Amino acid sequence: MTTARDTVLARIRAALTDIPGHAETGTPARGYLAAHVPGGPAALLDLLAENLADYRAHVHRTTAGALPAMLARLLADRGTRVLVTPPGLPPDWLALATVERLPDDGSLTAHTLESVDSVITGCALAIAETGTIVLDTGPGQGRRLLTLVPDHHICVVRADQVLASVPQALPLLDPGRPQTWISGPSATSDIELDRVEGVHGPRTLEVCILD
């Protein structure tokens, strides 16, 4: 019996008889730029901050030393009572925070996460030109639903994680891991093109960039 697979493949081959030997038309020209900004590290951090803020993320600049105090303040300002933490989060980050912590051991359900106030994570890398942070479920980032269900996400980006562009970022990412690229909080413009933050996913995204 001919399967749908056989049929589709046969149709494709029949459709391409004008292309001799199914040769590709050559290697695609990649005359585009590897990045669009001259990337001094300080300039990249500024650009990342600017572009994230442009998408209405709350951006904070600080240093590794001052991070614990900043996180404690951000959580207090938000009124967070319960905070979800992924495995592998650097313990000193929350040294000064007084909130109740709910560490994810892989068993937290979406229902449980519905009732927590905030989640804090690191990231795999960030892209300055587009104002994007990328999570790949590595250490300190956790499963995908951790940064999806709670309404408030704090993400910490180290200076050495910031790349200029998408072409620079992709080779560093492993396609075998599920990835979430985030450029500002959830947004919609479906109602009369008015931009509204947060239909689904966290409505508030705070990014702490460490110099």
Add this chain to the structure above:
Amino acid sequence: MSGAYLGMPAFPEAAKTSTKNEQLRANLTHATHTIRDKRAAAVGELDDWAQLRQAGKEIKDNTLARLDHYLLQAEAAVQAAGGTVHWATDAAEANRIVADLVHAKGESEVVKVKSMATQEIGLNEALAAEGITAYETDLAELIVQLGDDLPSHILVPAIHKNRGEIRDIFAEAMGRWGRPAPDGLTDRPADLAEAARLHLREKFLRAKVAVSGANFLIAETGTLVVVESEGNGRMCLTLPETLISVVGIEKVIPTWRDLEVFLQLLPRSSTAERMNPYTSTWTGTTDRDGPQEFHLVLLDNGRTATLADEVGRQALRCIRCSACLNVCPVYERAGGHAYGSPYPGPIGAILTPQLRGLQSELEASLPYASTLCGACYEVCPVAIDIPEVLVHLREQVAEQVEGHRVERAAMKAATWLLDHPAALTAAERAATRTRALHPKRLPLPGPAKAWSDTRDLPALPAEPFRDWWKKNRKDGSR
């Protein structure tokens, strides 16, 4: 959704109705102009846009030239990562596969993230016939579904509805589908979004099966990519136990690296953003993270027939950014519904007749639903020469469709354009601006080639007459 595209009137009749709808036209004009201007700014930020566009075009062409090879590679990679791959020759087969998978899970509802492929095959209706309810979770799709309506734009499907109408739809219909709208719901967009959030979250937390499409399928790794704004995509791709993705066979690209081209081209062309708020990628299943069962349905449904047409196959490069809709003077006035398929505007005018064949007056009239002004080609991030394909399809209509029907379809569409001076003026103006890009001779293949080879197209004037008249007439001369 009870509205169906099939059996809709041909473009000219549908266009006649929608151009009379002042509200629709005002909404569309506002939307298309806003997005169009923002897009130009976002594209202007990149000095290498022309090179990116060329790379996008070549990557897609290369893939299409060896589509069988890349699909087999993708299939093997998805299977190696723990996914199951199904092939569907047409809509009925694809719908059957999805319904069987949902039945096998013992479920009677699924959540869906906006997918044009599933709209194209009428999946929601097919599932409904099997006793399965499909919940659309994109805000605009929700508005359309609750309002028992059809999407009218690729990117902003409910652009034909105003906030007041949306409020009324939510207040009236949400309760019938699940969690009712809050009492005293206002028409503020933030309140409407909040109502949608609450209504849908209940469904996300309950759903065991999700259905998605995908923007890209990467052959070398078997990775799927969904690009979105709201997070409903992430919800569908993360929370349910089973994920079924229905993906057109033209969505495959060879390598992970190729994303560097498309993730630059797509957001800027589509929503005019440097990057869309959320992009999700997944490769098969991941232990204890996300769906534990993943099914990929590879859909033909007319794509191989399109591939067989040497001129028309370039339509398969389309990455569904909707830039061509927003610059099209005809779309702006006719609206998305007039095109009678999930693919409206210029891309719809070439894709729909190719996917479905020239079976009815609708398909036969679509290649005439254009002034050939060339604006769609100019903005297309993968350089699809839509005017070229339109001309080519007109020729096919002339050859294949019996006399009466084709004349009726073509004449009506052409007359419609002539009857709408505003559409025509805008088209002329756009054409003038893009004059340098216009070919001197139409590259017509087949029997028309001899004709076109010996005739130069009349050069377009530097300025349309009407503009010249307006500028040069003396004050008070009218």
